[in-house]
Amino acid sequence: MQQRRTLPRPGATPASAATIYETIRTDIVRMRLRPGERLSENELGIRFRTSRTPVREAIVRLVDDGLIEVWPQRGTFVSRISLKAIKRARFVRSALELGIIREAAERGLPETAFMEAERAIAEQREAGNDPNRFTDADDKFHRTFANAIGYGDIWSIVESQKTQFDRIRFLSLPDVTPVDFLIVQHRAILDAVRAGDAEAAEKTLRAHLSIVVETTIALMRTNPDLINDDVDEN
Structure with missing residues (x-):
C-alpha cells in the first residue's frame, strides 16, 4: 500500500531547502513518488508552506543525485531508476x-x-x-x-x-x-x-x-x- 507523503502540520514554519530536499528524497527512495511522476514547484511550495526559491534549491540537489530530471518546456519529473x-x-x-x-x-x-x-x-x-x-x-x-x-x-x-x-x-x-x-x-x-x-x-x-x-x-x-x-x- 502506498504511504501518505509527509505533510507539514497546520501553522508550521516554512520548510528550509534542506528539509524539502530530505523529504522529497525520502519520498522518492521509498517509492512514495514513483519514477516518471511529475513534480510541480507551485504544489511543492504549497506543501512545504514556502516560496519557490528553497523548492528550486532542493530540486537542484535532487537533480545532482540523479533522482529528478528537469526537461525544458515539459516539466520536472522523478527519474527512472x-x-x-x-x-x-x-x-x-x-x-x-x-x-x-x-x-x-x-x-x-x-x-x-x-x-x-x-x-x-x-x-x-x-x-x-x-x-x-x-x-x-x-x-x-x-x-x-x-x-x-x-x-x-x-x-x-x-x-x-x-x-x-x-x-x-x-x-x-x-x-x-x-x-x-x-x-x-x-x-x-x-x-x-x-x-x-x-x-x-x-x-x-x-x-x-x-x-x-x-x-x-x-x-x-x-x-x-x-x-x-x-x-x-x-
Whole structure:
C-alpha cells in the first residue's frame, strides 16, 4: 500500500531547502513518488508552506543525485531508476563492505555488537512484509559491523552511494525479494563472523549483495517505465 507523503502540520514554519530536499528524497527512495511522476514547484511550495526559491534549491540537489530530471518546456519529473547507478552502488558497497565483514570476522567483535546484530535480525522478522521497517532494520544490521570495528565513517560512504540501490529495495520488497530469504542470509553472515570464518562471511555477503542487480534486471523486463537500462550509455 502506498504511504501518505509527509505533510507539514497546520501553522508550521516554512520548510528550509534542506528539509524539502530530505523529504522529497525520502519520498522518492521509498517509492512514495514513483519514477516518471511529475513534480510541480507551485504544489511543492504549497506543501512545504514556502516560496519557490528553497523548492528550486532542493530540486537542484535532487537533480545532482540523479533522482529528478528537469526537461525544458515539459516539466520536472522523478527519474527512472538507473541500472548503471545500481551496478556502481553495488561495486562501491561490495568493495567496502566485504572488507569490513572480513576484518570483523578476523578481529572478532564484542558481545554487544553481536547483540545489536541479533536485535536487527529480530526487527526484520517483526517487520515482515513492511518494506519501511524491514529496510531500516536491514541497514541497522549491516551498519553494526562497520561501527563495531570503528569504521562507522566508512559506512557513511556506502550510504551516499546507494540511493538508487534503496529504490530497488522498496520496489522489490516483499513480492520480488522474499524477506525470509534475506534474513537467512543475514543469519549466515552473522554466524560466520561469530565463528571467525572470514571466508564464509565474505562469500555469503557477496551473494547477498548480488541480489540487487539480479532483481533490477528482472524488474526492468516487467517495468521498463520504471527502470532505465543505461549501462551502455556513455
